Amino acid sequence: MYRDNDITALRHEMLDLVQQRLSPVALRYGYSEAPLEANIKWRPQVLFLGNYSSGKSTLINELLGVPIQATGQAPTDDCFTVITYDEVPGPVRVTEERDGRFLLNDPEYPFENLKRHGQRFAAHFRLKKVNSPFLKQMALIDTPGMLDSVAERDRGYNYQEVIGDLAHIADLVLMLFDPHNPGTVREVYSSLRETLPAHTFEDRILFVLNRIDACASLNDLLRVYGTLCWNLSQMTGRKDIPPIRLTYSPRAAEEAGDGPVRRRPYLQYLENQREELRRAIQEAPRYRLDHLAAFIETHADRLALLLNALVEYRRRLRAFRLRSLVRALVCGVSVGALVVGLLTVFGVPLAGDPVLAGTVGGTAALLTAAAWGAGLHRLLFKRFQRKTLASLDQLVSLDSQTRRDTWQAVQPLAVDFIRRTGGRFSLGAARRDFECVRHVATEGAGEIRAALNELAEMRPEEPSFRPLPPEEGSVLPLRKASPENG
Numbered sequence: 001m002y003r004d005n006d007i008t009a010l011r012h013e014m015l016d017l018v019q020q021r022l023s024p025v026a027l028r029y030g031y032s033e034a035p036l037e038a039n040i041k042w043r044p045q046v047l048f049l050g051n052y053s054s055g056k057s058t059l060i061n062e063l064l065g066v067p068i069q070a071t072g073q074a075p076t077d078d079c080f081t082v083i084t085y086d087e088v089p090g091p092v093r094v095t096e097e098r099d100g101r102f103l104l105n106d107p108e109y110p111f112e113n114l115k116r117h118g119q120r121f122a123a124h125f126r127l128k129k130v131n132s133p134f135l136k137q138m139a140l141i142d143t144p145g146m147l148d149s150v151a152e153r154d155r156g157y158n159y160q161e162v163i164g165d166l167a168h169i170a171d172l173v174l175m176l177f178d179p180h181n182p183g184t185v186r187e188v189y190s191s192l193r194e195t196l197p198a199h200t201f202e203d204r205i206l207f208v209l210n211r212i213d214a215c216a217s218l219n220d221l222l223r224v225y226g227t228l229c230w231n232l233s234q235m236t237g238r239k240d241i242p243p244i245r246l247t248y249s250p251r252a253a254e255e256a257g258d259g260p261v262r263r264r265p266y267l268q269y270l271e272n273q274r275e276e277l278r279r280a281i282q283e284a285p286r287y288r289l290d291h292l293a294a295f296i297e298t299h300a301d302r303l304a305l306l307l308n309a310l311v312e313y314r315r316r317l318r319a320f321r322l323r324s325l326v327r328a329l330v331c332g333v334s335v336g337a338l339v340v341g342l343l344t345v346f347g348v349p350l351a352g353d354p355v356l357a358g359t360v361g362g363t364a365a366l367l368t369a370a371a372w373g374a375g376l377h378r379l380l381f382k383r384f385q386r387k388t389l390a391s392l393d394q395l396v397s398l399d400s401q402t403r404r405d406t407w408q409a410v411q412p413l414a415v416d417f418i419r420r421t422g423g424r425f426s427l428g429a430a431r432r433d434f435e436c437v438r439h440v441a442t443e444g445a446g447e448i449r450a451a452l453n454e455l456a457e458m459r460p461e462e463p464s465f466r467p468l469p470p471e472e473g474s475v476l477p478l479r480k481a482s483p484e485n486g
Contacts, residue, residue, distance in 0.1 A: 004137060007285050010451055014292045015041055021440050022296070025303055025433045029310065030417045031410070036299060039110045039169045043084070044138045044288035046281055047166050050176030051185040052145025055210040055249065059176065060140055062249045063281065064132040066092045069142055071252065077144065078155075079124045080162065082109075084139040086129035093131065100125030110169055117165075120156035137285040141166060146187035160190055164199040171287040172280070173204055178211045179224040183231030192235040204287070206245060206280060207232065213248040218266040221246075245280070246273040289455070293448045300441035305396060305403065306410040307434035312395040313388060313418060314427040320384050385423075389415055 018037045026032040048056040057069035057077065070077055082103060086095040100122035104115050114121065124144070143163070144155075167173050173196065177183055196205060209228055215221040229241045236242070248267065388395075392411060398404045 004285070006455055007137070007289060010289060010455065011285075011292065014289070014296060014448065017440065017444060018292075018296060018299075021436060021444075022299055022303060025307070025437055026299070028433070029303075029306060029413075030420070031299075031303055031306060031413055034112075036295075038112065040292060040295060042108070042110045042139070044171045044284040045141055045169060046138060046172045046174065046284050047141045047143070047170035048174050048176065049143055049163065049191060050146065050174075050208075050210075051178070051181050051188055052147065053180060053211075054145070054176035054178045055252070056142055056145070056174075056176050058249050058252045059174075059208075059210060059247065060142055062251065063134055063140070063278065064092060064130060065134070066132070068094060068128065068130055077142070079126050079142075079144065080121075080166070081126055081128055081142040082111075082139060083128045083130055083135065083142065085135035086131050088131040090131065094128050095131050096127075096129040098127040099123075103127050114162065114165055117157045117162055121162060124155075124157070134282075138171075138281075141170065146185050146191065148186045159187065160195045163191055164195045167196055167204075168199040170200065171204065171291055172206065172284045173200060174206050174208055174281075176208045176210045177228055179209070179214045179221075182209070182224050182228035183235060189235050192232075193237070202242075204291075205242070206277075207242055208245045208247060208277065210247055211249075212246050212270065213250075213264055213267060215264075221266065245277045246270050247277050248274070286455075289452055293445070293452060296448060297441065297445045300437055300445065301402075301406050302410050303437045304434065304441045305406050306414055307430055307437060309392065309395045309410075309414045310417065310425070311427065311430045311434055313392075313414075314423065314425065314430060316388065316395075317384070317423045318427060320381070324380060385418075389418065 015037050018040070019035065023032075023035040023037060026036050048060065050056050055071075057071045060069050060083065061067045061071065064083075068083065069081065088095045103109055103111050103125055104122055105112070109127075111125075114125070143166075144159075146159075175188075175192065175196075177188075183189075209225065212221055212224075215224060225244070225246075228244065232244075233239070233241060247270075392414060393407070396403075396407060398407055
């Protein structure tokens with residue numbers, strides 16, 4: 001309980017850090033169109049993917065302890081179902097159901113960006129609230145089974161794009177296979193080869209061979225396992241085979257008439273696999289902390305490099321404008337003196353009238369400076385802008401591959417912001433924002449990792465953190481509890 005409370009407390013503090021320090025800067029400089037915390041503020045999520053007979057819904061029912069989702073050998077559900085916790089007393093059951101329009105428009109849930117998939121997708125999107133203790137710290141997302149057909153018209157929406165958007169915000173993605181289709185469905189290939197690599201990280205994906213009770217013997221299971229390993233190597237393009245969890249549902253096997261587990265004697269040796277998978281799913285809240293830490297580090301580094309480039313650009317622009325002003329003044333004074341000199345040469349008596357000479361010379365100087373500003377300065381500014389944008393890499397130090405990768409992600413944003421504003425933004429404000437973001441990227445990231453290390457070392461019943469007043473310069477006010485406070 002203590003550990004769960006500390007996980008929740010740390011998650012809220014990290015979200016506050018994003019909301020207060022990073023989101024305002026991201027919105028101000030065009031880094032993001034929506035607050036950065038919009039997609040990470042909700043509870044941890046586990047996404048279930050797989051072909052139509054892989055047992056996604058069966059596994060969810062096994063985790064929750066009751067039949068919440070419909071199951072069957074053929075496709076039984078064509079909806080994306082978000083299953084979350086509802087604190088209602090009584091036996092475990094579905095306490096509330098809402099449609100996709102509610103999910104897409106309620107700001108409590110992080111699915112607003114899914115609106116772009118249209119009304120047909122909304123009709124296949126729904127929410128179920130279940131009072132299962134398993135859901136207290138997470139939400140589960142069931143998906144329609146993958147098929148061999150890849151035509152978008154078959155579903156009415158782009159299935160792969162929806163999968164990508166959900167995988168992007170999920171903390172754990174389970175890709176399920178079954179002995180009858182061990183990685184042979186075409187949409188599974190598209191998901192593993194293209195969609196998931198573009199929207200999530202490899203360490204967030206768990207491969208699961210489900211329904212192993214369908215194998216007649218241990219030799220049969222080994223053949224299926226080998227086939228799946230081969231297919232995964234072809235689909236992922238990796239030389240090393242990722243770990244594959246093995247599981248099944250004793251309850252589903254009994255209901256299907258397969259008899260007790262003793263008819264498959266090899267299953268007793270794989271019970272540890274089922275428990276490991278369950279523990280991995282229950283670790284989703286801790287995964288969320290790691291992902292939040294990586295999220296903060298990534299976006300803080302990117303924002304810092306973006307602002308570094310903008311500050312350097314604004315500094316060079318100020319120097320260019322100062323040089324242009326000096327040139328305009330020098331040119332104006334020179335032209336004014338030349339006009340007075342020429343008028344004197346051609347017999348206009350200005351020498352005896354200093355006021356008239358000053359008026360004529362000053363007018364000529366002002367007209368020259370105005371002409372400079374209206375014409376030549378604009379031409380020179382366009383040239384400066386063009387040269388600066390063409391060599392924008394020179395504004396920042398790219399002395400490591402990490403900084404080069406980060407710069408590759410934010411360079412288009414810097415170009416777009418400079419073109420959109422024409423350089424009309426405050427250098428002082430940009431410097432202050434840069435220092436704020438850089439502090440988060442350095443000091444804040446270190447504090448977060450230290451807090452995560454403390455959390456990893458504690459036992460579930462041991463109190464660890466207490467919200468104490470923050471030290472000067474601290475980003476996260478988290479401290480190890482003293483024995484007397486624990």
